[in-house]
Amino acid sequence: MLEKTYTPETVEDRRYREWEEGGFFKCGQNAERNSSDETFTIVIPPPNVTGSLHMGHALNNTLQDIMIRYQRMRGLDVLWQPGTDHAGIATQMVVERQLAQNGEPNRRDMGREAFLERVWKWKEESGGTITGQLRRLGASCDWSRERFTMDEGLSRAVLKVFVQLYKENLIYRDKRLVNWDPALETAISDLEVQQQEIQSNLWYFRYPVEGEDGTYLTVATTRPETMLGDSGVAVHPDDERYKHLIGKHCILPLVGRRIPIVADAYADPEQGSGAVKMTPAHDFNDFEVGVRHNLEMINIFTTTAHINENAPEKYRGMDRFEARKAIVEDIEALGLLEKIDDHTHMVPYGDRGGVPIEPYLTDQWFADAKTLAKPAIESVEQGRTKFVPENWTKTYYEWMRNIQPWCISRQLWWGHQIPAWYGPDGEVFVEETEELAYAEALAHYKDKGDVQSVEMLEEGRGLERDPDVLDTWFSSALWPFSTLGWPDETPEVARYYPTSVLVTGFDIIFFWVARMMMMGLHFMKEEPFHTVYVHALVRDEKGAKMSKSKGNVIDPLDLIDQYGADSLRFTLTAQAAQGRDVKLATSRVEGYRNFMTKLWNAARFCEMNECLPVDGFDPAAVGQTVNKWIVGETVKAERAVRAGIESYRFNDAASSAYQFVWNVFCDWYLEFAKPLLTGDDAAAQVETRATAAWVLEQILKLMHPMTPFITEELYDHLKGENRSKPLIVSDWPVYDDGLIDAAADADMNWVIKLISEIRSARSEANVPPAAKMDAILVEGGDAVLSRAKAYMDLLGRMARIDGISIGEAPKGALQVVVDEAVVALPLAGVIDLDAEKARLEKAIAKADGEITKIDKKLSNQGFLAKAPDEVVQENRDRLAEEKAARDKLANALERISAAL
């Protein structure tokens, strides 16, 4: 016997273990059921190995799991490929912090090799907590295939890709400005840079013009310290104020350098003074101007953003903010500070290091993203990969068409070390192994006749590997095929690539989608996925982004503890409407927890009434109208849920299931079934038990992808001893359209309407709920009478009437109108006549309103001429109905008034 409420904590771990240990998550296990040899594959967007489950993951993985479970039940060979990425910066930071806390030697003191050992140790002990958390969510990933971007196989894929792209000239080394994080001392991606609005100042400095005593050019800057690296001043070519100075020079104060005044449209006459100091080595825009005008690139910072030896001695060693202060003071002392304005502007911050990033001129490795992006753009243009919702294609195009060279090197230790070796003269050799690089180098220097280098190499010296590692996203870009075993020609690559759909939040379209598209197309010659489903962000209930600093983070694991994984999953699913963010309120989760309890109790009711599945039960063969009706409703519900899942309208799937379970099955069918289940008609009882069990079983199937735990638990109870296989691998139902019986529908809808009307009238007229009476059919005649008599059990139980016969409405009776029928309930003395009169008047007013509206429509010639026939007919029918109802209500009102 089921308990009164569902307790997720006693079910979830146990069920999950059964699934996983039973091998039901494994790809290929479904193959014998699968006649069409169709596969369905999703690669998980690999979470960060240092990460833990947040709401975004919960939504993302719930939706993936719904598709995976649905397709698995449909009998497809399903692969949900899980794993994590090595998160270069984040992981290195975690371990460094740990070392500091333990008072152990820092990274540099312990050396690269020892440090990497520590990182691996950390990974084995504490990495990947998120995979355990995904299990708690119910994610049915094939854990036997779990991968990590630093795995041997995936690392091999990285090496191969790097070397091949290098040899195809799609990877190259270059000295360019990159986003430099001075806290972490590494280049970072422009996607890892967050712009923050900062209230600061605009400083106006006067730069003396060479050879013209007393003439100054005023420049405005937000970063005074960079003036130490100035190598020019730009003015707009059409700016009348400065035209005469173009071609002349300024003498850079404090430094004494002679710097040219150049004309460039980049200088905006409206901004600041209209003249802009140029620091090409420390600003992206200045860099461009510098290239155009051949300005010197003077790097004034160390890797930690302290002033270096390229600046006057006084400032060397100062940190950038100290230097700013000193320079402003010194400029002022020279009388060259014109003014300081308040100024709010955007300052780039590194999202990991948390300090402002520096545009910094260094040697880095770059991928030719522009070339790689071309086919990736075409794939979407030509519809081979499509975005859902479709409008994300715009974002994708926007970014891909303006893509910049991708800086792929990082000055870190944790990651895939770049397979490039430098010879004694700095010549670079890129190969998958040191041996190959060595051979290549030897051949090169022999060929060149460089005896000294050949000698060094032969002694095992002179070849040094590039110390840098690759951007984590370089390896994640290969994820859809590297996880399947590529570069080996594995059966998995052949079978599961390309994957079916990628599920992701829009915030990582650039990180994920774009890069996987580029790499997938280049190396596999085929898109990595046909569909990209972009879901929303999860926000707090007020719509603010969840963040630790705001303190509005809701931990999905807390919600799972409190309400169960299914409640959380269903909440997220029900709110996953396309194109709108999910605003999560716990009251919502609580509401869906109540829904889980409702389902539980429906099953409990079935259990108590011995509703057990009957082998060979044929839903087409039921005889009772209520059973015919619920079978048809089940078919409709399956259609709605299926359509929702298949069209990525998960909220529709959830609400269809919700409505069917609660508002159809529980509210009506189970109530209708009660007299049959407890009555003396043995045949009807047997049929109803079987039907109820069948419908419940269908419900468990339809809901399983969304709420796997409770459905599996109930399925187990329902099946009892005869259970052959668990719900997770049961067959998704396929129904015959013929199961929808129009006559049964019409009858049951009429019964529902009549019961609702009677209940409503009784309630509004303050009839005591317990009062029962005979009903009198005032209008409607024999046809209605026999229909009502056929369902007397239901009417009796749910509308509380004893019987029905044709007659006159007694004085002061309650009267309800349903279609052609007027039913009177003789309750003189019990009912509140004024309330009843008011009720009828209200109903008449409502009908009048409708009649006026429809009348207006039907008297419009344009409508009659141009609207589709069925719409016109529908309105005519409705008008007739409303008029008939209005007349009946008016009669009823007259009778009540007479009784007053």
Next chain:
RNA sequence: GGGCGCGUAGCUCAGCGGGAGAGCACUGCCUUCACACGGCAGGGGUCACUGGUUCAAUCCCAGUCGCGCCCA
């Protein structure tokens, strides 16, 4: 500045050319033999505003106002 999106019941949101919906909250009644995490009934909306297209607009188009987010 460019792009995307949103303004529908007190709150959170579906619906998106032909009868205004859900959940929560609220009110009244009901401890009825599945469920009070429940049942029954009910109140509550010029679908932001202004124009346009259409026989018909919450829905399509344009503009206005307000609010988000992304990119510069």
